[in-house]
Amino acid sequence: MAQTARILIADDDEFIRQMLVVALSDAGYSTGEAESVDAVRSALDSEQWDLVLLDTLGTRGQERVSVLADLCKRAGASPVVVLTGWSEVARWAEENGSVAGVLLKPLDLQALLDCVAATLPMSAGSGPRAVQN
DSSP states (O other): OOOOOOOEESSSSSHHHHHHHHHHHTTEEEEEOOHHHHEEEEEEEHHHOSSSEEEEEOOTHHHHHHHHHHHHHHTTTTEEEEEESSSHHHHHHOTTTTEEEEESSSHHHHHHHHHHHHHTTTTTTTTTTOOOO
């Protein structure tokens, strides 16, 4: 039996986390959740993930980029797809070599599932830039 890909969903909005859990579980993926920067750090430090879906987690201003950079580094070999509604974060994520992709909020679930399927077999930083317009 093939092992199910494990995806960490990191978003401070419980509704979005639950929506993604349902969509990804229905698509056959195993999920974990983190609602804060500290929870993401703990999840990344304690477990191996096949993919990390990473929101800005309620951070403000320039802190958004520095927190994302730290969490991307902690993710190690796990590809990271950034989920954001902030243009400066999307710009940073698109320019950052350690990010596998970026999806803009509000999320399109089919675009998310397509991005996940395209990103999972690839190593962090070498995946396609999946940008939702």
